[in-house]
Structures are given as C-alpha cells and as structure tokens.
Amino acid sequence: MAGGLFSMEHPWASAFGILGNIVSFLVFLAPTPTFLRVYRKKSTEGFSSVPYVVALFSCALWIFYALVKTNSSPLLTINAFGCVVESAYILMYLIYAPRTARLRTLAAFFLLNVTAFSLIVVVTLMLVAEPQRVKVLGSICLAFSMAVFVAPMSVILVVIRTKSAEFMPFSLSFFLTLSAVAWFFYGLFTKDLYVALPNVGGFFFSFTQMVLYFWYRNPAKPVSVLPTTAAIAATLAARSDEELMELPLGVHAVPAITIPVLAELQKMEQEVASPRKAGAKAV
Template sequence: MTGGLAITLAGVAGNIISFMVFLAPLATFRQVFTKKTTGGFSSVPYVVALFSCVLWIFYALIKTNSRLLLTINAFGCGIEFIYIAAYLVYAPRRARLRTLAYFFLLDVAAFGLVVALTLKAVGPQQRVKFLGSVCLAFSMAVFVAPLSVIFKVIKTKSVEFLPVGLSGCLVLSAVAWFCYGLFTHDPFVMYPNVGGLFFSCAQMGLYFWYRNPSNAAVLPTTTDAGDGGAAVHQVIELPVHTVAILSVGPVPVVGVHKIEVRAIEQHTDAVNPKVAEIDKPEVIEIVAAL
C-alpha cells in the first residue's frame, strides 16, 4: 500500500466515523424538540466541540494540504452550531444566558485570541507548530474530560451514565485519526488520539465489567403460586430505610409475573421507644438472575 493511499483511507475512515460521532447527540435533541425544553441537559459539550472544530479548521488552513482534516471539522462546526442554536431556542432563560456566555468566551474571544497570536505574534515558519501545540493541548484536555464519567461508573458500579455506543465510535475514530497522523507525520494529530484511544478503551472495559452487576444483594422473598402455577407473585421484603432500585432488562424474570416490594414494619421497645438513627439509607439493586 502506497503512502498516499494509506493517508486517504485513514482520512476517509476518520471522516466517516467522526461523522457518526457528530450525529450522536441527535437522539438527545429529538427529546428536546418533543418536550420543547432542554431539561437538565448541558450546553457545555457542544460549545467545547465547536471550539475544537474551529481550531482544527484554522490549523488545516495554516498547514495546507489537509483537506480530509478540513472537511470533517467543517461539517462538525456546522452541526455543533445547529445544536447550540437549538439549545438556545428551548433552554430556560438562565441556561440560555450561560450558553451565550460560554459561546462568546470560548468560541469568539478565545478563538479570536488564538488567531491573533498565530498571525501577529508568531513567525510564518512557526505558525503550524504553535497552532498545532494549541490544538494538541486542547484535545488532550477534552479527552481527559471522561474521567468524571469513569470515576462515577466505578463509584456507583453502574453503566447507566456510560454511552457505550459513543465510546465504541470514539475508539474507532481515535484509531483512524492516529493512523492518519502517523502516515502524514503529523504529531499534533497523532498524539491526542493516543489519549483518546486510552480513555475510550477504559470506558469500554468498564462497561463490560459492570454491565452485569455481580454484587446484587440476595433478598428475603416469599412467593405465592398463581392458578396452575403459570404465574408467580414474588414479594420482596425490605427494611423501611432501604432504597430499592429495580433494574428492568430485556430478559424477564422467568416464571415471575409480578414483583412487589414491601417495607418491613419496625418494632420499638415498649420501655424505651427509640428508633435507631440511620445515618445513610442502604441502597439495594434488584436485578433479574440470568
């Protein structure tokens, strides 16, 4: 395989995968359009993504001969701008003002400062290196952002907040763009994707580790047989201070028609009617045994 063909294949693969990554928030905005509100969604990821796209567009223009890098970031710039505009339409007033502040601070002021420094304070021979270093530092900061999600998954032992589909696409995207940077001898494209590959693989590993929790508690239950034994009414008795979380999965509880959670009545001492203080409620997750 010639060098030019390898560069083209890696760049086209990176464009296709990154295209899918940019379209991933469509499901979120479908809910926004349906409910006519942004709810608790944050605009920060879209503002940051827009800043990243305009930075890489500027880098591709300064470096030249980076058409594949230019095309995908131009598309990303357009789609992120649409996301931000939609957010501004449906967001509450305070969230809208915060979004505008983030937009002007990062996408206008910070980007304008980078452009001014690149064109006015840096010589023509050093512009690619300077701008590439800025893109490298910012990309690494963006890739470190999922650490909060990783810590949350480890702490809760739940993959509820882990978008495994997006993580898989990010793994493929990091591989494609790493190869593109390697073949074009561009360290500013290559090195950030090493970090992206590491954190994306870490998220995938956590998903497969915690997707079937093995630490679910075994709870005291009683069963009442239905007519003919076809259906079973399963009663799970928990102390009143326990918070029960029922995980509903695609696999039903075999033979169980209904699950009911009841609180066990607390008994107090007749002489000294004092209920023990409970500092923190116990959380038990109820899952189907596969």
C-alpha cells in the same frame, strides 16, 4: 493530500483520513435523538450546553490548523461538518433553554468561540512567523485536546464506584475508540504528531470505557454506596440511552460524553439532596 480526500501518493493516510471522517460523522450525529426529544418537548430538561460550545471551538480550532498547514483535506472536511452540526445544536438549545441557561450559553459562546478563538487567530497571524505557525497552532490544539482528556477519568471513577455501566453507552465508546485509531494512524502516516498524539489518550480512555462496560454491565448485586450516588444510579438506569448519548467535544481527541453525563449526575444529585435538606429543616 491536496485536491481531495484520497491521494494515490499517500494511500494509507488517505484511507485512514476517510475512515476518520466516516466515524466522526456518526459521532457528531450521536446527540440527534436528544435534540429531537428537546424539539418534541420544547425543553432542554436541564442538560448542559457546555459540550456543544466546546465542540464548536474545537472544530474551529482544527479548521484553522488545517488551513494554516494546508494539504489537510480530511481535517478540514470533517471539522467543517462539525461546525455546522454544533451550531445547529447550540441554536436549538438557545431556542428551548430557560433564560438563565440561555444567558450562560451565550456567555460561554462569546468567551470561547469569539474572544478566545479571535485571540488565537490574531496572535498566530500577527505575532508568529509563518514558518512557526503550524508548530505554535498545533501545540495549542494538542494542549487543548490533552486537557479535555481529564474528563473521562470522572465518569470512569463513577462507574467503578457504583459498579454499574448502565449509563455509559457501549456503542459510543466503541465509535470513539475507532475514531481515535483512525485519526492516530492518519496523523502517523502524515507525520503529524499534533493529530496523532492526542488520539493515544483518546484510545486509552475510550477503550477503558469499553472494558468497564463489559466488566460492570451485569452487576451481581447492589453495591453499598453513598445514598445520593445510589439514587442517581437508579434514576440513570431507568432513563433511555438516547438521553445520555451527548456529543463528544471534538473529532480527534474527545471522549467527552463524560461532560454531559457528569453534568447530569450533578443535577440529579442536587435533586436528591434537596428533599433531604427540606426534611431536615422540617424536623
């Protein structure tokens, strides 16, 4: 695989690596409409910066893994692109976010992308023998990716509870599924389990989201749920898809659109709950 994305010695691995790059390129650009909106309105409108900070960490981690392993051009190219895109998103967020959100973002950035990443680099290079570096670093990447997979369960439960998939864009779930398939086979053909295994989970959760979308896309009637949840679902249904198409957290394993969606859910539930508290006090 050295010397470029395509190698005649490993045609299948090269083909899936290129496919993974193309799909992941589109996924990385998914939040562009959201940030164009931020630029036009000069406001972040309360959405979370966490997905972009974590995505930058994920990209940097996989770049380090690709450099240590060598001969991993597809991983290197797409994650380098991801670092550039994520950095641009974070910079724009810092420009237009209110002071409190800006400070939280900077704190998360320095904690994760500076402190944690530097610690991983130092420990890997200084304390781990060279023959074991790929194994240790791959295990860290695998553990991080698998931990991220817990997030989709929350949005899946929200969809099932509200019986509405109006705030879960099908197109993004589709591309995440395709991305998981491409990177799984890339890992399989290159015999890299650290790339292949996380994408088993990525495929499962993304495919589950697509199934739920078709199951709940046309609810027959309103469902009796908690008042705050109903209000949230109604407000989300009135919003455009571009506001909800936040970036997944990484290239290999990340149907993490769920994190910004959950942040939005929490924010909106607080907004709905606040008037009630005020009314209760008035009584």
